[in-house]
Amino acid sequence: MNIVKVAGIQMSCSANKEANLSKTIERIKEAAAKGAKIVCTQELFTSLYFCDEENYDNFKLAESIPGKTTEQLCSLAAELNVVIIASLFEKRAQGIYHNTTAIIDADGTYLGKYRKMHIPDDPAYYEKFYFTPGDLGYKVWNTKYGKLGVLICWDQWYPEAARITSLMGAEILFYPTAIGWATDQDEETNNEQYNAWQTIQRSHAVANGVHVVSINRVGLEQDGRMKFWGGSFVSNPFGNLIYKASHDNEEVFLADIDTAKTDKYRTHWPFMRDRRIDSYQQITKRFIDEEN
Numbered sequence: 292m293n294i295v296k297v298a299g300i301q302m303s304c305s306a307n308k309e310a311n312l313s314k315t316i317e318r319i320k321e322a323a324a325k326g327a328k329i330v331c332t333q334e335l336f337t338s339l340y341f342c343d344e345e346n347y348d349n350f351k352l353a354e355s356i357p358g359k360t361t362e363q364l365c366s367l368a369a370e371l372n373v374v375i376i377a378s379l380f381e382k383r384a385q386g387i388y389h390n391t392t393a394i395i396d397a398d399g400t401y402l403g404k405y406r407k408m409h410i411p412d413d414p415a416y417y418e419k420f421y422f423t424p425g426d427l428g429y430k431v432w433n434t435k436y437g438k439l440g441v442l443i444c445w446d447q448w449y450p451e452a453a454r455i456t457s458l459m460g461a462e463i464l465f466y467p468t469a470i471g472w473a474t475d476q477d478e479e480t481n482n483e484q485y486n487a488w489q490t491i492q493r494s495h496a497v498a499n500g501v502h503v504v505s506i507n508r509v510g511l512e513q514d515g516r517m518k519f520w521g522g523s524f525v526s527n528p529f530g531n532l533i534y535k536a537s538h539d540n541e542e543v544f545l546a547d548i549d550t551a552k553t554d555k556y557r558t559h560w561p562f563m564r565d566r567r568i569d570s571y572q573q574i575t576k577r578f579i580d581e582e583n
Contacts, residue, residue, distance in 0.1 A: 293551040295436045297463065298327035301523045302541040303510030304339050308352065311337045312360060316367060321543050323371040328397070328436040331376040333508040333523075334444050334469040335390070338380070343513045345420045353382035357401050361393050369399030374434045376441055378467035381406070383423070390422045390443055392467055397435040405430050407443040408452060415473070415517060418445070429455045437462045437550055440501075444468045447492050447505070451574070457499035462550040464495060468507040471519035485522055485538075493530040500528045500557040502548045509541060528556040 300318045304311045315336050322330045335341075337360065341349040354360060356379055368375045374397050381391035381404070390407035406425030410418045429452060431440045440461025446452045447466050456464060470488065472481045489505075496503040502525065509521040523536040525546040534546045557563050573579055 294547055294549045295328050295463075296326050296545055296547050297329045297331070297504055297525070298322035298325070298543060298545045299331050299504060299506035299523050299525075299536075300333060300336070300543055301506060301509055301521050301536050302333065302336070303519075304336065304508060304512075306339055308337045312363070316363070318543050319367060319373070319375065320371065322545065323373050325543070325545055327373060327545055329374040329376070329434070329439070329463075331465045331504060331506050332378050332467055333506045334378045334467040335380055336378060336467075336508075339512050340469045340471075340508070340517070340519070342418045342421055343415045343517065345417050349421065350382075350388060353380040353388050356381045356391055356393050356404055361395065361401055364393070365395050365399040365401055368395045368397060372397050374436055374439070376439070376465055376467065378443065380421075387423050388421055389425060390418065391425075392441050392443055394432045394434070394439065394441060396432075402432045402434070403430065405441045405443070407446060409445040409449055411445045415513065429459065431456060431459045431461045440464045442466055444470065447488065447495075450491075450495060450498065453495035453499055457495075457501055461501060462553060463502045463504060463548060464499075466492065466503070466505040468505055468523075469519065470507060471512075471517045474511070474516055474518050481520070485520055489522065489524060492524075493526045493532075496526040496528055497530045498562055500553050500560070500563060502527055502533075502550070502552075504546070504548075507536075509537075509539060528552055529560075 375395040378392045381389040394402045408425040412419040440456035506523045508519040521538045525533040
């Protein structure tokens with residue numbers, strides 16, 4: 292199957308975890324009714340983006356993976372015959388938590404998880420307080436509708452992550468995301484930040500010859516101080532936008548992806564062929580300076 296219809300769920304969230312889950316389930320059903328075969332949620336969709344503060348009570352939002360939520364989503368995937376990519380807050384063990392995405396095949400089989408590798412620490416994004424860096428490495432999954440790679444939000448800024456996942460055979464890269472603007476920030480800065488965010492991910496599509504699907508949340512959070520900027524999009528293997536969502540509205544967006552185009556683009560623009568893997572040893576250094 293070369294052409295697959297993918298869907299992303301761009302929505303606002305509340306402080307009610309069960310309400311967010313129910314809302315997402317309804318959106319997944321809506322996507323499936325429109326013909327979607329792969330549906331991806333935004334990052335940490337069962338809650339508000341809680342990393343705006345260092346609050347120990349927020350650890351109560353975490354859950355086991357697999358666990359109650361993934362069980363519900365496995366049943367839903369089997370019922371609808373869709374692949375579900377679900378971003379959740381994982382409690383691995385006492386005191387060990389991860390920002391994790393569960394991958395569920397169209398027959399309801401839980402295929403596994405990816406744990407976010409790159410963890411930010413910025414004002415209003417205090418993720419290092421909550422999340423242990425991923426230790427499962429980069430992964431791909433053979434699903435009924437294609438071989439998928441999944442990375443998470445801050446991973447978006449690292450070409451190494453996209454490259455390795457693509458080298459493992461991913462046909463589509465998915466990025467569940469939660470990123471926004473401070474509401475007291477000027478429009479020029481807003482545009483600059485969004486354009487950088489979109490551009491870096493489109494560059495992953497070009498460099499690796501794969502489609503990229505990025506899903507972000509919308510709405511005001513943090514008592515109105517943060518506006519999550521939406522702008523979810525789908526890029527083809529040459530960086531052209533197949534779809535771009537609004538910055539303000541909730542959307543269940545769909546796009547047809549032709550995975551055969553990977554071969555076309557990689558053949559005509561053979562970046563993968565021309566990689567000089569014999570010259571890249573220094574990439575594993577933190578910084579290349581005189582001491583090294």
